[in-house]
Amino acid sequence: MKKTLESIDVTGKRVFVRVDFNVPLKDGVITDDTRIRATLPTLRYLLDHKAKIILASHLGRPKGERKPEFSLRPCAARLSELLGVPVAFADDCVGDAAERAVAALKEGDIVLLENLRYHKEEEKNVPEFAEALAKLAEVGINDAFGVSHRAHASVEGITKFLPMVAGYLLEKEINYIGGAVSNPQHPFAAIIGGAKVSDKIEVISNLLPKVDVLIIGGGMANTFIAAKGYPTGTSLVEADKIELAASLIKEAKAQGTNLLLPTDFVVADAFSNDAQHKVVPADGIEDGWMALDIGPASRKVFADALAPMKLIVWNGPMGVFEMDNFAEGTNAVAKAVAASTGTTIVGGGDSVAAVEKTGVADKISHISTGGGASLEYLEGKALPGIEALAE
Numbered sequence: 001m002k003k004t005l006e007s008i009d010v011t012g013k014r015v016f017v018r019v020d021f022n023v024p025l026k027d028g029v030i031t032d033d034t035r036i037r038a039t040l041p042t043l044r045y046l047l048d049h050k051a052k053i054i055l056a057s058h059l060g061r062p063k064g065e066r067k068p069e070f071s072l073r074p075c076a077a078r079l080s081e082l083l084g085v086p087v088a089f090a091d092d093c094v095g096d097a098a099e100r101a102v103a104a105l106k107e108g109d110i111v112l113l114e115n116l117r118y119h120k121e122e123e124k125n126v127p128e129f130a131e132a133l134a135k136l137a138e139v140g141i142n143d144a145f146g147v148s149h150r151a152h153a154s155v156e157g158i159t160k161f162l163p164m165v166a167g168y169l170l171e172k173e174i175n176y177i178g179g180a181v182s183n184p185q186h187p188f189a190a191i192i193g194g195a196k197v198s199d200k201i202e203v204i205s206n207l208l209p210k211v212d213v214l215i216i217g218g219g220m221a222n223t224f225i226a227a228k229g230y231p232t233g234t235s236l237v238e239a240d241k242i243e244l245a246a247s248l249i250k251e252a253k254a255q256g257t258n259l260l261l262p263t264d265f266v267v268a269d270a271f272s273n274d275a276q277h278k279v280v281p282a283d284g285i286e287d288g289w290m291a292l293d294i295g296p297a298s299r300k301v302f303a304d305a306l307a308p309m310k311l312i313v314w315n316g317p318m319g320v321f322e323m324d325n326f327a328e329g330t331n332a333v334a335k336a337v338a339a340s341t342g343t344t345i346v347g348g349g350d351s352v353a354a355v356e357k358t359g360v361a362d363k364i365s366h367i368s369t370g371g372g373a374s375l376e377y378l379e380g381k382a383l384p385g386i387e388a389l390a391e
């Protein structure tokens, strides 16, 4: 058993809380705050116990550079509104700015530190960086399920210097997803889409024997379309995963898993809502065109396949749903999942934003803050951020 928040003394202490505030943003405005709201139970507990709260998160993938569009500042403002208390902001997560902000904390105060990934040492899990983070606090909490599959400094490395326990969000995710997938109901479908193809394609081999139906859409589908030998135009394709996709198609067939790929796409001549667009069959993507959504025939096939399912796990939008002209595939799958009489789990920063946008979030059994994390958990992998927690 991993230790949880209530088993440690936080009163008056400096508490480091790793959160996942990697929220979708458009022009600096948060378009979905689910990941922030999901941490409120832990934060309210810490406020009630007069802790000095130090929040740390990544946002996007700035790859070690201080790119302003990846600043966490909008999240401090949003959190302050949600909690109804001031939330201070420190311009850096280590060094002078962080140390000064932490020294200024009184009991019941909160500071959010700037993006951890402005330092390349975070993703590289450099011990000195983990130690610098650890030194800010006396106690550590992981409430960042969405990034628990990453062995990064603030998630895994830090625990060698500061023991970490699970916050309420992490505990809830482990209990729900762990429970649903340890002895899954059948028929069981997984739906995988989105844009993080090279990461998420790696889980499919381990998923195939667990599920009855595997639906592939979104950016993920294009690499499979390429594996079938069809042209993909200017679509997002992970060239060095085409061979893997081809072998997954064979594995699915050999195991009798129903692997469903789109049979048609909405293609566009540019990555823009204003681009020209049309529907083409899956083998009909021409040069200069990119697949940005699944087509109407695919939506119907996917919805029909989902109808009899007793368990559905979905990560990754079916198209570029942020643009209205390419949102219909995601909307259709969201509605099909919402209509299911089985257990439904939707995970991922963007997938949850899509389900909220479609207006069906309250019809989903469990909204998970983790996309890649829930897939790896489902696959049966030990997540480094959870493994590293105190027993």
Ligand SMILES: Nc1ncnc2c1ncn2[C@@H]1O[C@H](COP(=O)(O)OP(=O)(O)O)[C@@H](O)[C@H]1O
Pocket: 193, 194, 195, 196, 197, 217, 218, 219, 220, 236, 291, 292, 293, 315, 316, 317, 318, 319, 320, 321, 322, 347, 348, 349, 350, 351, 352, 370, 371, 372
């Ligand atoms: N066909 C596509 N081409 C390019 N991007 C896509 C496509 N389909 C979906 N996407 C993008 O995938 C992104 C989400 O992917 P990902 O981060 O893997 O999902 P999640 O956050 O739900 O785990 C969205 O921003 C969406 O626009």
Ligand SMILES: O=C(OP(=O)(O)O)[C@H](O)COP(=O)(O)O
Pocket: 020, 022, 060, 061, 146, 147, 150, 196, 347, 348, 349, 350, 369, 370, 371, 372, 373
């Ligand atoms: O948004 C996230 O994952 P998701 O897109 O799979 O939901 C997490 O914050 C992890 O981010 P990362 O995939 O850049 O490590």
Ligand SMILES: [Mg+2]
Pocket: 348, 349, 350, 351, 371
């Ligand atoms: Mg995402």
